[in-house]
Amino acid sequence: MSSCPQNPQLQAYLDGELGREAETALRRHLVTCAECASELALYEQLFATLASEPLLEPSPQLTERIMERVLPSQVRRRWVRRLGWGYGVAAAGSAAAAVALLLSPAPRTLLGALGVEASQRLAQAAVFVVNALAVALVQLATGWGLIEELGVRISPLVRAITALLSRPGVDVTLGLATAASVLLVWWLRPRELAPGRNRGSRGIDHAGFFAF
């Protein structure tokens, strides 16, 4: 340890932390004090040595290891992968539990009863929904005046048909036309062909064609 009172200022001098006046005074002192000059030379050597200490090299894989952990896209991908695995494990666990449940006899009976009950409830629910929809539709149509409107539109046609049917001879004509149609359909009925007769020469062979 140096005994010179100026010695503690040497490091501050090298750090550039001395004021201008103190720095000038120390420089003057260094000219006359061999001990401080020698210490200063050692400190300068030390500073140079420390500055030349190389930075240490990590392994070449470190950058990629870090990027894997920090890049937002990688982080997202990792979370998606984790979620996928979690979902897969949960699904497999559920499937295994369901299979185990189905394979044991007591739960199978219970599940069967539950299935029947569920089917009945489902059918009842479907009927209820259809009924509710139909009632709602009718009420809606009534509310909008659709039913009355339809009656108003159809009534002239109904009156015309009624008037037509009330004329003499119309009922007889309609009855004859119906009978003729029935006879025609009967004549066109499907029949077995007589031996030696060609199907092509018969022409119409099915009442469905007449209907068409």
Added chain:
Amino acid sequence: MDHDDASVIRRCQEGDERAYRELVQRFQRPVFSVAFRMVRSSEDAEDITQETFVRVFRAIDRYDPARSFEAWLFTITTRLCIDLIRRRRVRPVSLTRQDPESGEESTIDIEDTGLGPDEVTSNAEEERHAKSLIDSLPPHYRIVVMLRHQQDLSYEEIAETLSLPLGTVKARIHRARAILKDRLEGKNS
């Protein structure tokens, strides 16, 4: 922090993934060097380096550019190093005792007698394996010398990094240099 560093950090804050790589490549060697010189294990130093960057990027949006990035970075690194050193020193002890009358078990509160970050001292094994001047220093001197002379941090930044008073930092650096100067003198002679 130079202009380029500020630009890279700003791009990181905007989510540019190329900037992430750039920032890691710029600072991984200094961080690894500090960590290695503190924990003396390459594997642990790499883990600390990785964790440092994970924490940096997790909080990069909250980073205030008015503050020193290096001070923030090395704060995280040194805290991780100190945590690891503390964990290495932990010895298992029983934390329960039984009351002789009631037979009830109760927890014993034990004061943490482990050395704090300010009190971490070197051990003989480390000293024997010391390869460089810096490595020959006790850890609480080693860290301040590294931050000052290898990472070019100012006294104020070192104080911020280590959460120490400025006077303590200056005193430690001066003391550490005096020790190293004496060793250098011994080598020279």
